[in-house]
Amino acid sequence: MRIELVKRPQSSPLFSALSPFLALLLTLFAGAVMFLFLGKNPLEALYFFFIDPLLETWSLHELMVKAAPLILIGVGLSVCYLSNNWNIGAEGQFIVGAIAGSILPVMFPGFQTWIVLPLMLLMGVLGGAAYAAIPAFLKARFNTNEILVSLMLVYVAELFLDWLVRGPWRNPEGYNFPETRNFHDFAVLPEIWPDAGRAHWGIIFAIAAALVLWFVLSRTLKGIEVKVVGQSPRAGRFGGFSRARMVIFAFLVSGALAGLAGISEVSGAIGQLRPAISPGYGFTAIIVAFLGRLNPLGIIAAGFVLALSYLGGEAAQISIGVTDKTARAFQGMLLFFVLACDCLIHYRIRLTRTVAARSTEAPAGHA
Amino acid sequence: MDATLGNRAKALLDVRGLTKVFGALKACDSVDLTIGKGEIHALLGENGAGKSTFVKMLFGALEPTGGTIYWKDQPVAISSPGEARGLGIGMVFQHFSLFDALTAAENIMLALNDPAPLATIAARAEELSHTYGLPLDPHAHVGDLSVGERQRIEITRCLLQDPELIILDEPTSVLTPQEADKLFETLEKLRSEGRSILYISHRLEEVKQLCDGATVLRQGRVVAHCDPRKETTSSLARMMVGDEVPHVDREKPAAAREALLAVRGLSREASHPFAVPLSDINLEVHAGEILGIAGVAGNGQGEFFEAVSGEVLQERANIIQICGKDAGRKDISGRRLMSAAFVPEERLGHAAAPQMTLSQNLLLSRYRTDALAFLARLGVVRGRAVGEATKRVVSTMDVRKSTPDPEATALSGGNLQKFVIGRELDRAPQVMVVNQPTWGVDAGAAVRIRQALVDLAKNGSAVLVISQDLDELFEICDSIAVMHGGRISAPIPVGEATYEEIGLLMGGSEPGQNPRPPVEVV
Numbered sequence: 001m002r003i004e005l006v007k008r009p010q011s012s013p014l015f016s017a018l019s020p021f022l023a024l025l026l027t028l029f030a031g032a033v034m035f036l037f038l039g040k041n042p043l044e045a046l047y048f049f050f051i052d053p054l055l056e057t058w059s060l061h062e063l064m065v066k067a068a069p070l071i072l073i074g075v076g077l078s079v080c081y082l083s084n085n086w087n088i089g090a091e092g093q094f095i096v097g098a099i100a101g102s103i104l105p106v107m108f109p110g111f112q113t114w115i116v117l118p119l120m121l122l123m124g125v126l127g128g129a130a131y132a133a134i135p136a137f138l139k140a141r142f143n144t145n146e147i148l149v150s151l152m153l154v155y156v157a158e159l160f161l162d163w164l165v166r167g168p169w170r171n172p173e174g175y176n177f178p179e180t181r182n183f184h185d186f187a188v189l190p191e192i193w194p195d196a197g198r199a200h201w202g203i204i205f206a207i208a209a210a211l212v213l214w215f216v217l218s219r220t221l222k223g224i225e226v227k228v229v230g231q232s233p234r235a236g237r238f239g240g241f242s243r244a245r246m247v248i249f250a251f252l253v254s255g256a257l258a259g260l261a262g263i264s265e266v267s268g269a270i271g272q273l274r275p276a277i278s279p280g281y282g283f284t285a286i287i288v289a290f291l292g293r294l295n296p297l298g299i300i301a302a303g304f305v306l307a308l309s310y311l312g313g314e315a316a317q318i319s320i321g322v323t324d325k326t327a328r329a330f331q332g333m334l335l336f337f338v339l340a341c342d343c344l345i346h347y348r349i350r351l352t353r354t355v356a357a358r359s360t361e362a363p364a365g366h367a
Numbered sequence: 368m369d370a371t372l373g374n375r376a377k378a379l380l381d382v383r384g385l386t387k388v389f390g391a392l393k394a395c396d397s398v399d400l401t402i403g404k405g406e407i408h409a410l411l412g413e414n415g416a417g418k419s420t421f422v423k424m425l426f427g428a429l430e431p432t433g434g435t436i437y438w439k440d441q442p443v444a445i446s447s448p449g450e451a452r453g454l455g456i457g458m459v460f461q462h463f464s465l466f467d468a469l470t471a472a473e474n475i476m477l478a479l480n481d482p483a484p485l486a487t488i489a490a491r492a493e494e495l496s497h498t499y500g501l502p503l504d505p506h507a508h509v510g511d512l513s514v515g516e517r518q519r520i521e522i523t524r525c526l527l528q529d530p531e532l533i534i535l536d537e538p539t540s541v542l543t544p545q546e547a548d549k550l551f552e553t554l555e556k557l558r559s560e561g562r563s564i565l566y567i568s569h570r571l572e573e574v575k576q577l578c579d580g581a582t583v584l585r586q587g588r589v590v591a592h593c594d595p596r597k598e599t600t601s602s603l604a605r606m607m608v609g610d611e612v613p614h615v616d617r618e619k620p621a622a623a624r625e626a627l628l629a630v631r632g633l634s635r636e637a638s639h640p641f642a643v644p645l646s647d648i649n650l651e652v653h654a655g656e657i658l659g660i661a662g663v664a665g666n667g668q669g670e671f672f673e674a675v676s677g678e679v680l681q682e683r684a685n686i687i688q689i690c691g692k693d694a695g696r697k698d699i700s701g702r703r704l705m706s707a708a709f710v711p712e713e714r715l716g717h718a719a720a721p722q723m724t725l726s727q728n729l730l731l732s733r734y735r736t737d738a739l740a741f742l743a744r745l746g747v748v749r750g751r752a753v754g755e756a757t758k759r760v761v762s763t764m765d766v767r768k769s770t771p772d773p774e775a776t777a778l779s780g781g782n783l784q785k786f787v788i789g790r791e792l793d794r795a796p797q798v799m800v801v802n803q804p805t806w807g808v809d810a811g812a813a814v815r816i817r818q819a820l821v822d823l824a825k826n827g828s829a830v831l832v833i834s835q836d837l838d839e840l841f842e843i844c845d846s847i848a849v850m851h852g853g854r855i856s857a858p859i860p861v862g863e864a865t866y867e868e869i870g871l872l873m874g875g876s877e878p879g880q881n882p883r884p885p886v887e888v889v
Binding site: 006220221222224227228231232234236239240350352 | 678703709711717718721722731745746
């Protein structure tokens with residue numbers, strides 16, 4: 001007895017479209033089972049996890065705060081993944097973007113004019129892009145494995161941030177807490193509707209970035225280049241596209257967007273640098289990118305779904321007393337089910353008995 | 368025992384009413400076919416006639432919609448290639464199912480289901496391949512091998528399973544006459560051992576020489592069972608395509624004019640251990656001329672194509688000249704802008720990206736030369752203009768497809784080949800370089816492609832055709848040069864060349880090779 005995955009001659013377009021929704025349903029079901037084992041009422045738990053956060057204006061604002069970095073990073077990653085560049089280090093690019101963008105308000109707190117914020121955003125973008133350029137350059141020049149390099153650079157970035165906020169950038173008036181000084185008013189990304197909640201301009205950047213990249217990927221030659229080089233490198237070379245240039249391009253775009261996400265988060269949602277500024281946005285965005293089927297419009301929707309899982313985790317912690325790690329469990333299950341659905345759309349499972357077993361059966365029939 | 372049963376008792380394989388329906392399309396419509404023990408049976412038909420569907424059902428790769436397969440008088444349901452192999456059916460695919468990253472022996476081991484250690488399998492494979500005259504190096508990586516060498520792995524892998532029925536899909540399309548002769552000897556040896564062979568080919572002369580019986584398919588139906596030895600090639604061709612096969616129509620060229628493509632002292636070191644280094648290649652292709660380059664697979668054709676097309680640059684600009692201007696330091700787009708066009712050997716994955724639509728694939732090789740027509744500001748694609756050009760190519764080359772703008776992978780080999788050639792012809796290039804223009808393409812499409820190349824030359828372009836198909840080169844070229852071991856011989860005008868001479872050059876002029884007699888043109 002052996003289990004085989006057999007490629008389907010053609011995959012169903014209907015199920016390809018349905019796959020993210022199926023994955024969501026399956027995740028909810030598996031989540032209910034998980035809550036059951038935790039000794040909670042599964043329906044009540046799911047309600048607090050996924051419905052309750054949508055019922056209050058302030059928490060809808062929180063949803064946008066959390067969705068903004070996920071979408072920004074996710075659309076950047078889609079360019080990488082479509083072009084077959086496996087950037088796993090968006091978390092690091094997010095952090096370096098946040099650090100680079102914070103140079104002005106932290107080191108020059110006296111410099112306070114309207115130009116500070118645009119400069120911060122620009123420096124965040126450049127910081128993220130520069131950090132992504134490291135694995136890109138190494139891959140393009142020396143053919144290193146970008147998965148390993150980009151992933152390991154995440155830890156470098158995290159430790160560097162940790163050192164900064166405990167050491168040179170620690171707030172001199174902060175009672176030795178490992179934090180930088182609070183950003184001054186000119187360094188804070190404004191809220192969109194200050195009276196209603198905390199949603200800041202990050203979500204607008206995110207949606208704008210998604211729309212622009214959607215247009216680029218679906219309507220321009222660059223989009224064709226990204227996909228050809230990703231799917232079929234030899235055909236790309238035949239078309240005159242350079243693989244090395246595409247590696248650099250994809251990493252710079254995704255690094256820049258991750259950096260923008262980082263500085264937007266620090267400047268819009270946190271207001272200072274701390275040892276931990278991200279609950280794993282850079283990694284969760286990988287799920288966002290795949291749940292959105294690497295399509296920037298899909299990624300907007302997927303970003304909100306994953307943002308909800310963060311909010312739900314916090315809410316469920318308070319209301320039903322489960323750990324906020326359940327949010328990570330949900331995210332993991334979601335990625336698992338997305339990939340599993342895609343796998344079963346492209347392949348079918350077949351149980352085969354070995355040929356030997358079959359041939360011993362045949363004479364038995366005659367006897 | 369009645370007569371039919373007695374008749375069937377001799378049959379190794381008897382297929383009754385085999386049908387396969389894809390949606391609205393009947394790819395196979397109640398096909399009957401009988402193969403006796405020790406018979407070489409031909410399956411003939413144009414691309415899209417249902418040959419591949421039919422053999423995929425025999426080999427368990429597709430599930431039939433209806434009909435019965437009798438194997439040694441027992442009805443069998445073959446639900447996987449593993450089961451087919453278990454019964455004693457082996458298959459050599461036209462598009463090889465080999466892993467590039469593994470060695471020949473590892474690929475063989477994967478398919479064998481045999482717990483023997485790799486070294487044993489490698490030794491057995493090497494021995495068997497030599498016995499049957501298909502020598503292979505079991506430790507070579509498949510990715511580094513030519514198409515012809517990959518085929519040897521497939522055939523050896525198939526023979527190692529000791530099959531009673533061997534299905535061969537277009538086996539000679541990648542071979543030289545000498546290699547094909549060797550293969551025929553192999554096949555006859557197999558026949559004398561009592562094995563049966565289902566032989567798919569569009570080379571009718573071969574089928575006449577080799578096969579004991581033939582089944583002709585057209586649009587999924589059997590149009591004839593016949594004895595090919597009693598037919599002429601044109602009567603066989605008529606059965607396949609339904610009416611008279613058009614013949615390539617070629618006029619004598621005018622006296623040679625200016626050289627539009629010149630290669631001067633091209634050398635290239637091997638880029639990886641198994642690549643063929645090129646040494647001191649010189650040639651000129653003049654306006655209105657078709658120059659053919661014959662040669663066995665794996666003698667540097669791929670490396671030569673990459674160098675001429677600009678996928679790999681030369682160290683000096685004057686090594687390649689296009690329309691009299693130095694092009695050696697220009698990339699492929701730069702050379703296209705000098706009015707050169709290129710069609711590589713692999714259709715899927717090189718000439719076209721499999722998962723992209725035809726119109727996107729059109730853009731792939733023409734976004735620079737036709738930038739004004741196809742691109743608006745900021746690189747925005749003008750969908751309508753690209754779509755119209757695609758339609759033009761499709762109708763000029765008679766590309767058959769099921770949806771308006773399908774993905775490249777949805778087209779059959781012949782239709783995709785017509786498309787990638789038509790895509791370049793649509794630009795009316797001054798210089799056209801084609802590698803294996805009709806490999807694995809059915810007779811009708813091949814004639815169309817050859818005619819298009821001849822017409823292009825007639826209109827004053829220079830055409831360089833790299834091909835392993837000598838019949839093709841003799842049919843369309845003005846002169847033929849031979850590539851062997853990374854060198855190219857001086858071209859011989861086609862009027863003075865013989866199959867024997869070219870065949871010997873292809874074998875590196877080594878004595879002892881037995882060239883195929885010239886094929887009569889009907």
